[in-house]
Amino acid sequence: MNKDDILTQLEDIVGKDFATNRSEDLYIYSQDPGASLPRKVDFVVMPSSTEEVQKIVRIANQERIPIVSMGGGLTLSGLIIPVKGGIILDMKRMNRIIEINQFSQYALIEAGVTTGQILSHLNENYPHLQPPIPDAPPSATVAGNTLIHGSGYLSQRYGGHGSMINGLEVVLANGEVCKLGSCALSDYWFDRGPIPDFIGLFTSAFGTMGVITKLSVQLFPKPKMRDIIFGLLNDPKDIPDLLLKITATGYAEDILLGMQDKPEWMKGYVFVMTYITGDSEEDIDRQSKVLKRIYRKTNARFMNAPEKMKNLYLDKPIFAAGAADFRKGGGFEYVGAFMPLEKIPDAYEKGAEVARKYGISPTLGSRLIGGVHTIVMFFSYSFNRANALDMENARSALHETNQLALDLGGIPWKAELEGQKLILNQIDPSYTKLMKTIRTALDPNGIMNPGNWEVD
Template sequence: MEYGKVTCDIIEALEAIVGADDVLTDKEKLEVYSHDESTIPPHLPDVVVKPESTHEVAMALKLANEKRIPVVARSCGTCVTGGTVPIHGGIVISFEKMNRILEIDEENLLVTVEPGVVIMDLHAEMEKRGYLYPPDPAQKGSCLGGNINTNAGGMTGVKYGVTRDFVEALEVVLSTGEVIHLGRKTVKNSTGYSLKDLIIGSEGTLGMTTKMILRLVPLPKILTTLYVPFNNFQDAAKTVAEIIRNKIVPLALEFADQPSILVAERFLGRPMPHNSAPAYLIIRLDGNLREEVDAAYEAVGEICLEHGAIDVLVADTSESQEKVWEGRSCIIDAAKAEGVVELLDAVVPRNRLPDFLEGLNALARRIGIHVQNFGHAGDGNVHTNILKEDMSDEEWNAKVQNFCADAYRLSLSLGGNISAEHGIGLVRKQFLPLALGANERDSAIQIDLMRKIKTIFDPNNILNPDKIFTL
């Protein structure tokens, strides 16, 4: 599709909407908005706009739609799929100034926020008041707008679910500049199609979320963490399903292999316990009664030891737990600090985790590439850092494509899928037809429906065009 150009007149019109200080055209400043955390090459936008209100977003989108200019929404820029890379130039609407917690409704256990709120800031503010917003992506610097766009999950998914499970209502600006309000401050809603759930996970291709009402839960009073090294990844992976089979659902149930733990050590500049073990489970249990939490961690510890654990280390102070979880949370950043990394986000049923990890390691050996496997074992979501190391770009690109294609086919063969929480963006776009439906015809029907939905919401295809699929 041929798009309109960003002219001096359009820049002046944008300045009239948000003010000249919040319209960026200087190349050096634009470079910050040309990339995200993926390996997709940077693309400079023509202009960046930083609105402070829904009205300003609506006016900017109305202008862009009239002039057929592509627009990409951006919050913190932590996307790992190329989803916020402005591949057609155009306008980037940055929500960095729309970063307010607007209302805390303690009677209904709800919080109203803007898309530029950083998730770790929301967590901290809610915890001060005795509440928990459960979705907990490992990237603590991500923003809620991006979390909505990808239906982010994180470490607490095993117990609480993902972002979609905690969104009660959204305010959304359409490509035309019209503002719609989806959902209410109610847990129950059986009123027509759920357009709210269509927006969640749509990666900014259907509309721009400017406010969201999110559900809270009471903050658990007691947290305990178990750090459990294993002699092999098969035993660690099998233990995950065994814990759940025993009707114990931890707040978090994470897996990491030795290469993941070692890269975290190097990044943090301190050793992790039992760093010679091939595999680890990191388990967080929560509750309101000390005796209940103690009984749960003792039961989990026994299950781990019965299934090949080398040891079960208990961290029950806030300081010791923070050190353990810092090691788990930094693995992606640690790998990127040492070189180029491609990141997988596949998911399988948790009882197929041993087969999936074994298959990933076999693929890496066959293709001749080093990987670090870690992730949210409790819900079957495996992240794989694929390391470039000293490979040429040509060799690296070929091996990454081969590894990803085979890894995705493996996850699908085990009843899983190609993305659990990071989305499709550009990185996984070519693999989308593999991942939908029971066969090629089924997949084609679903993609056709998606294209029709996209066209209805965004007839001029200006909203994050060519992400997820091409019209």
């Protein structure tokens, strides 16, 4: 089939307004806000139902056209820019909130529902419940974020967002629909179920295993009050000890750390923010006293933060746009890496060295996920998009940081193509063999986001 015939078929499925191959429409989809170079896109299609996704996938499979599923397109690491051209399946129209279950506490939603949408829906209709959301802009989707194992303000207490998926509805490369989790045999999407768990095949897979059309994500009770205990550490070497002591209290809902050279007063310090929750002022006071004592005993100074600063960080999602655009050039990307706690001091020290080497002001951060079992480390690089050298420096720094994370025993998160290659080079060969077997069985024509997690 030629390109015009394919477009006509796609238009027949979704309507003329929701399928395009016009260059002015494709332009914005050929790039993302990160440091990746633009790549070619052939079509953009916006389905409104699972049935439409099935029909699109069947055409793509028959014609061997790559399909890249896209939520908000905000991962920054180029994951939604096609590697081999093809169709971008923009899921924004599939934005129905199907059910909020208040008893088993989950939301059953379509894959295009954004984090801002679920947050405002719950605030308005179920103010006692809160969703797991990242500190990303509110146009990020719940599906995109959970599927890449994102994290946010509930992650210290309840774990990473990928582990909060109860169930998925998936369209496979052959166009068949498959339900995973308790929903495969029950009307309730309440759990992954004591059955073989295939949901993990679709997380951190970057759309290479199928298209997710619906998902159930866990919700959590909203506390009456929330506060932050700020602290400053002189030496990153004290981080593991401090975090072990804080987490042992069981008080922290979220723990965020940061180290940056700008503004000047922050230079040389590790900034610590422990979020606590409670039912009353007394409750908050009691926890805050315990945490201040812990800070003191671990060489951390308690910092009485101004109300304005506190409110900025209490707002969810945190308004991070300013922090992401230090260079005022509209470019921002970071290596996120899942790290073992004991390697965090090295990650801060060596991460700052990489940034300085490329003329970038070090901006490092981390967040604990589920106790101290994982800590996600952010090595951020902001750059001016209009300056080619600035972008090249950011790309080099990102690449070197991926290797640094691996050398320290960590694993780059939502890795861009170069990072994926580093991971695949180092991973146990039996892992890649299994991946290839599964992918070939599910997608023999290789249409699902080919080029990502590419195994020969």
